[in-house]
Amino acid sequence: MANISLKAQQMPASAIRKLVPLSDAAKKQGIKVYHLNMGQPDIKSPECALKAVRENTLTHVSYSNSAGLAELRTGLIEKYYRKIGIDIDMSEIIITIAGSESVNLALQIACNAGDEVIVLEPFYTNYNTFAFMNGLTLKAIPTDIRTGFQVPDIEEFEKAITPKTKAILICNPGNPTGTLYSKESMLAIGEVAKKHDLFLISDEVYREFCYTDEPHFSAMHIPGLEQNVILVDSVSKRYNLCGARVGCIVSHNQEVMKAALKYAQARLCPPVLGQIAAIGALDTPDSYIQAVREEYIKRRNYMIEGLNRIEGVYSPMPMGAFYTVAELPVDNTEDFARWMLETFRLDNSTTMVTPAASFYKTPGKGINHARLAYVLEIPELEKALHVLEEGLKAYPGRRV
Amino acid sequence: MANISLKAQQMPASAIRKLVPLSDAAKKQGIKVYHLNMGQPDIKSPECALKAVRENTLTHVSYSNSAGLAELRTGLIEKYYRKIGIDIDMSEIIITIAGSESVNLALQIACNAGDEVIVLEPFYTNYNTFAFMNGLTLKAIPTDIRTGFQVPDIEEFEKAITPKTKAILICNPGNPTGTLYSKESMLAIGEVAKKHDLFLISDEVYREFCYTDEPHFSAMHIPGLEQNVILVDSVSKRYNLCGARVGCIVSHNQEVMKAALKYAQARLCPPVLGQIAAIGALDTPDSYIQAVREEYIKRRNYMIEGLNRIEGVYSPMPMGAFYTVAELPVDNTEDFARWMLETFRLDNSTTMVTPAASFYKTPGKGINHARLAYVLEIPELEKALHVLEEGLKAYPGRRV
Numbered sequence A, B: 001m002a003n004i005s006l007k008a009q010q011m012p013a014s015a016i017r018k019l020v021p022l023s024d025a026a027k028k029q030g031i032k033v034y035h036l037n038m039g040q041p042d043i044k045s046p047e048c049a050l051k052a053v054r055e056n057t058l059t060h061v062s063y064s065n066s067a068g069l070a071e072l073r074t075g076l077i078e079k080y081y082r083k084i085g086i087d088i089d090m091s092e093i094i095i096t097i098a099g100s101e102s103v104n105l106a107l108q109i110a111c112n113a114g115d116e117v118i119v120l121e122p123f124y125t126n127y128n129t130f131a132f133m134n135g136l137t138l139k140a141i142p143t144d145i146r147t148g149f150q151v152p153d154i155e156e157f158e159k160a161i162t163p164k165t166k167a168i169l170i171c172n173p174g175n176p177t178g179t180l181y182s183k184e185s186m187l188a189i190g191e192v193a194k195k196h197d198l199f200l201i202s203d204e205v206y207r208e209f210c211y212t213d214e215p216h217f218s219a220m221h222i223p224g225l226e227q228n229v230i231l232v233d234s235v236s237k238r239y240n241l242c243g244a245r246v247g248c249i250v251s252h253n254q255e256v257m258k259a260a261l262k263y264a265q266a267r268l269c270p271p272v273l274g275q276i277a278a279i280g281a282l283d284t285p286d287s288y289i290q291a292v293r294e295e296y297i298k299r300r301n302y303m304i305e306g307l308n309r310i311e312g313v314y315s316p317m318p319m320g321a322f323y324t325v326a327e328l329p330v331d332n333t334e335d336f337a338r339w340m341l342e343t344f345r346l347d348n349s350t351t352m353v354t355p356a357a358s359f360y361k362t363p364g365k366g367i368n369h370a371r372l373a374y375v376l377e378i379p380e381l382e383k384a385l386h387v388l389e390e391g392l393k394a395y396p397g398r399r400v
Helices: A005-009 A018-027 A047-054 A072-081 A098-110 A125-134 A155-160 A182-197 A254-266 A270-280 A286-309 A333-341 A378-394 B006-010 B020-026 B049-056 B070-084 B098-110 B125-133 B155-160 B183-194 B254-266 B272-281 B284-311 B335-342 B378-394
Strands: A032-035 A092-094 A116-121 A137-142 A165-173 A199-203 A231-236 A248-251 A323-327 A350-354 A368-372 B032-035 B091-094 B115-120 B137-142 B166-172 B200-204 B228-236 B247-250 B323-329 B349-352 B369-374
Touching: A005 B254, A018 A032, A018 A333, A018 B098, A032 B323, A047 A199, A047 B049, A047 B183, A047 B228, A072 A182, A072 A248, A072 A270, A092 A098, A092 A254, A098 A125, A098 A165, A098 A199, A098 A231, A098 A248, A098 A254, A116 A125, A125 A137, A125 B137, A137 A350, A137 B335, A165 B032, A182 A199, A199 B091, A231 B349, A254 B006, A254 B125, A270 B272, A323 B369, A333 A350, A333 A378, A350 A378, A378 B284, B020 B032, B020 B335, B032 B335, B049 B272, B049 B349, B070 B091, B070 B247, B070 B272, B091 B098, B091 B254, B098 B125, B098 B200, B098 B228, B098 B254, B115 B125, B125 B137, B166 B183, B183 B200, B200 B284, B200 B323, B284 B378, B335 B349, B335 B369, B335 B378, B349 B378
Parallel strands: A032 A350, A116 A137, A116 A165, A165 A199, A199 A231, B032 B349, B115 B137, B115 B166, B166 B200, B200 B228
Antiparallel strands: A092 A248, A231 A248, A323 A368, B091 B247, B228 B247, B323 B369
């Protein structure tokens, strides 16, 4: 029996998905599981996107150009990016297999094996997975739950930068924290990137989910950083089309785009039917985006207030995306999450949360933090929080 | 301006796609280009696959399981693999983003950076790209156009194996050669893999395109090699659904599948709309597959006979897929292909071929070989071959 590679053995398992077998087991026992763990919204995709798929007239689902269908690229340029003040041409956008491929490509283009990438901690756990796959090291700069995980003093970046640092990777608004970075913070990060000539890889897939009155400030808007910014984007979140697997990589840097095209050609093309959905989604009325945003604001307010009413729980108020990272009064959120799925039952139900330790790189950090998504309707959220509260009271590893 | 990684700079560009700008330029001048260069068939997708997409009732295109939709996995197990004598369960199949992701995963699971993979030369050019991306070295064993690129003496494998060899990667039927390996050849390769405990990565995406009366002999059927075989498969070619981007990785080796799931989770899920097409395609009538096969046999016979009638051209008779690698009477097929696109015109048309040198690893090999696909209808093939013949007569770099 041949042995698999050491790399494949050591590849980190998804922290978000590894509790799924326990939740499946609970469901098999007839237990209702409230999913606060998932980033999968329950909101319908826009009708124009669904219609584009249903009414497609393809007789042959053949390859598209490796860079994506021209209609989608021009549509994104003209109907989407121009509207939000990002001015790009066809050579500056390549359609990817969702944001996931876009991040992975950006890391490979920016870094050789052995290089370092700076992230703000807690960070999206698959950043670590992609870094691992490419032999890169994430250098995490801690942020503080008490200040809403905001960008720390820029001196912290200076301390973290070494000769091996090639990029800063940010997520704005952030998964898992829901933190939205201000224009000032973005400009400060831009200064660091400029000073050390680093790539700034900016994952902005939650751009439509900002809950302030300020417009979202994209890394593409940082003056003088045009050649260093690589934008990671997706239609998955914007249009509730997570399964379409369509995103893009955008940069004014032609060397970056030429390299991205080589990688894109190696996997032939992005999914064509998903691209058709994305073309349809370009005509999504503003009212859809607005309604989704308002719904999330309601849910967020409900959940964050509910969390902070539970004794020993603390959550900042996230201003973007649809997550928060909260502090729970437990010894260890992974043990707690397992215990909830395996042992705790209230009215034949339980609540599932994502342990947040894997969103941290610094050992021991985030051990009593959990990521909670507000992707359920309020009546469901209400029950989920009630079960969570009772679970926390009963949990043997409780600590206040 | 930040510099991209050395790796991204050195990443090989697609040899198949790099002449596309020249062909686009010719078309802009109003020139008709006959594409013998592409592996994109002109045959319609099965109606049941198209219908499944048109009639889907999703209101929300959400993520599927990272391993793919259960309905597609069980459908493939029961409606497809069981019929061709491959007996697998749910833990032994993961849906991938087409065969491309499947090959890339298999290489990463089998090999660490620095390891070696044995391939038969000429090989699918993206094998080299994926090897490069993962820091692996392809060790190519030459095969001979005069014997139809068949598997050489097994001693050649023994000579190529070093302590760093971790896998043998084959494509059967083969892209670019169209060569079909006999059961005896497969068993012989299996013996080598067993003796040295190597993974045998078997890319069988052209399985339905075999033009002998013998059934295709899958690597999954090699006795005693169950723990070493990793099967790369796809619905792209079988059902003319190249743009759906749905394939799978199959293995009886549980360590392989556990690792594959970790990689699958990192990219969240395969394209859901493509999976819906693939579920529909499972009901493709045998008559469709049979009709496609008969059409290809006609085209193959027409093209191969036509090629061999041209002075100085030699092509073996491929017994699978829809390609051949032919020897042309030219100094260099890349120069010839460029000259055809840039300079040669007959009745306002030209023919495009793929230079085959990039399908070889051994320096200087394949320099006068071209890959030709018979994916056009016979009247088009006739014109394409006539233009090719006249081009060869007029080419300044002609050699006989």
